[in-house]
Amino acid sequence: MxxxxxxxxxxxxxxxxxxxxxxxxxxxxxxxxxxxxxxxxxxxxxxxxxxxxxxxxxxxxxxxxxxxxxxxxxxxxxxxxxxxxxxxxxxxxxxxxxxxxxxxxxxxxxxxxxxxxxxxxxxxxxxxxxxxxxxxxxxxxxxxxxxxxxxxxxxxxxxxxxxxxxxxxxxxxxxxxxxxxxxxxxxxxxxxLVVFLKRPGGQSQFSVTLALQNDGQRFDDLHAWIAENLSMDLGIPTLALQAGMSERSFVRHYRADTGQTPARAIELIRVETARRLLSDTGVAIKRIAVQCGFGSEETLRRSFFRVMGVTPQAYRERFSAER
Missing domain, CATH: 3.40.50.880 (Class I glutamine amidotransferase (GATase) domain)
Structure with a gap:
């Protein structure tokens, strides 16, 4: 018809x-x-x-x-x-x-x-x-x-x-x-149209580290360091030491400057890195969990779903350039 x-x-x-x-x-x-x-x-x-x-x-x-x-x-x-x-x-x-x-x-x-x-x-x-x-x-x-x-x-x-x-x-x-x-x-x-990946609506329109930037750029070097050391224990003591600040001062200033708690920012950076590995590589999900500092595949799955609204496996199936 x-x-x-x-x-x-x-x-x-x-x-x-x-x-x-x-x-x-x-x-x-x-x-x-x-x-x-x-x-x-x-x-x-x-x-x-x-x-x-x-x-x-x-x-x-x-x-x-x-x-x-x-x-x-x-x-x-x-x-x-x-x-x-x-x-x-x-x-x-x-x-x-x-x-x-x-x-x-x-x-x-x-x-x-x-x-x-x-x-x-x-x-x-x-x-x-x-x-x-x-x-x-x-x-x-x-x-x-x-x-x-x-x-x-x-x-x-x-x-x-x-x-x-x-x-x-x-x-x-x-x-x-x-x-x-x-x-x-x-x-x-x-x-x-040579659009290699049809991006989901929930994907961020800019990188997490860009989103966390501020006019003073106080924590830009810290974010670059975090991205290179995701498999480490990135607790408050480690971050404060890297930033050259006391723990209390670091927590207060970080949230004021970025709008996020340090824990939430770490999670977002780890999920963004995992998302990139899922779409651009064939690395096993268990290995991605370790590389990004989640420790276990289940922890990655929970964080990934909380941020992206889909599981890592579902994301890879829908948006991987490897398939």
Whole structure:
């Protein structure tokens, strides 16, 4: 039975980030190409839209040709990000249109700072959301009804999807394709785009050590040392000695500077290293547990599940480059 293609509208504006628009569009275009090669109906009808339409200049200096804002419902409305989003979020007719269009769309998404425009419409109130890691605090401050999470690549909360910065829009679009057409098609699209691993939404959008950095860089050398010595006993006495501080002072300053307890930071660094070994190597999980300082495979499994939401074995099966 023939089914009509799903309408994907990607909302752009002056000074939009070009990859926020073209990344997701290419995912849907590649899904169409694969469907056509198999003699199947095209699953998507994707287009760039803007007010009032016509040429839209991106922040990269590349002009995009956009259609006017549609009057019909979108299957999926995607709001792109970029430096121009803050001006767009103050354009009340555009904000009203986003609010009304979101209400009649099957699902709504934002890429990177596009969350600011979607938040201005009120459509993100009460939902878990993410944006580029450098803008999470600003988003939470400006829109206190949002549940902003700084780490994930993307978040799906009901019919609303939000993604982290720039290339995370590709991850989000692949997740939408998986929801529509199944995992096999999403993985084939990823292969066509030479995206070697289809990253899970819960994967952090930046490294743990980057997340723990601060303006004073007080503990950057310590984090580098930790990453090189994960198999050691990394208790407070060892860490304080390495940092050249008393134990009490170390604990107080570490939490104030990084927002994490030392124990939690160690766990996150160990899990991140384990995740990399699981996806990039064929090293046995028991050996990974020892290398990363977990001691036992069971301890690794518990920590890994607590941080990533899946077991090490399941993660390797889904995201390993070795298979």
């Amino acid at each position: 023939h089914t009509s293609p799903k309408t994907i509208h990607v909302l752009a504006f002056a000074n939009v980030q070009v990859l926020d628009v073209t990344g997701p569009l290419q995912v849907f275009a590649s899904a169409n190409d694969l469907a056509a090669s198999q003699g199947l109906p095209l699953p998507y009808a994707a287009s760039v839209i803007a007010a009032p339409g016509g040429a839209v200049m991106s922040s990269a200096g590349l002009a995009l040709v956009a259609e006017p804002l549609p009057t019909q419902a979108s299957d999926t409305l995607i709001v792109a990000g970029g430096w121009g989003v803050y001006t767009a979020a103050e354009d009340q007719p555009l904000v009203t249109w986003v609010r009304e269009q979101a209400a009649v769309s099957r699902r709504v998404a934002s890429v990177c700072t596009g969350a600011f425009l979607l938040a201005a419409s009120g459509w993100l109130d009460g939902r878990r959301v993410v944006t580029h890691w450098t803008r999470c605090e600003q988003l939470a401050r400006q829109h206190p009804l949002l549940k902003v999470e700084p780490n994930p690549i993307f978040i799906n909360d009901g019919p609303v999807w939000t993604s982290a910065g720039v290339t995370a829009g590709i991850d989000l679009a692949l997740a939408l394709v998986e929801e529509d057409l199944g995992r096999a098609m999403a993985l084939e699209v990823a292969r066509q």
